[in-house]
Amino acid sequence: MxxxxxxxxxxxxxxxxxxxxxxxxxxxxxxxxxxxxxxxxLEPGSPHLEALLDxxxxxGWVEASSSDAMxxxxxxxxxxxxxxxxxx
Numbered sequence: 435m436x437x438x439x440x441x442x443x444x445x446x447x448x449x450x451x452x453x454x455x456x457x458x459x460x461x462x463x464x465x466x467x468x469x470x471x472x473x474x475x476l477e478p479g480s481p482h483l484e485a486l487l488d489x490x491x492x493x494g495w496v497e498a499s500s501s502d503a504m505x506x507x508x509x510x511x512x513x514x515x516x517x518x519x520x521x522x
Contacts (some may be wrong), residue, residue: 445518445519446474447470448465450474451467452519454466454469461513463516464509464510465511466508471483475484490509491509493514495511495514495518496510496512496515497510
């Protein structure tokens with residue numbers, strides 16, 4: 435049940451990040467997951483947000499968009515991430 439909730443929350447966060455990309459003008463399929471999280475009411479650095487980010491990276495939905503991945507909240511959406519966005 436916990437894993438299902440993490441997956442659902444991660445899908446929602448990825449969709450919000452994609453929608454905000456259009457608003458904020460981030461290039462290509464790069465998304466600011468931190469801004470999307472704040473938009474959804476999640477605290478930066480919260481354990482739940484960290485779990486969502488870890489899940490998305492392990493699942494192959496997003497990848498770091500720069501070599502400074504730890505401090506950069508912008509991620510590139512992978513082909514698998516696009517499939518997830520389009521499924522919902």
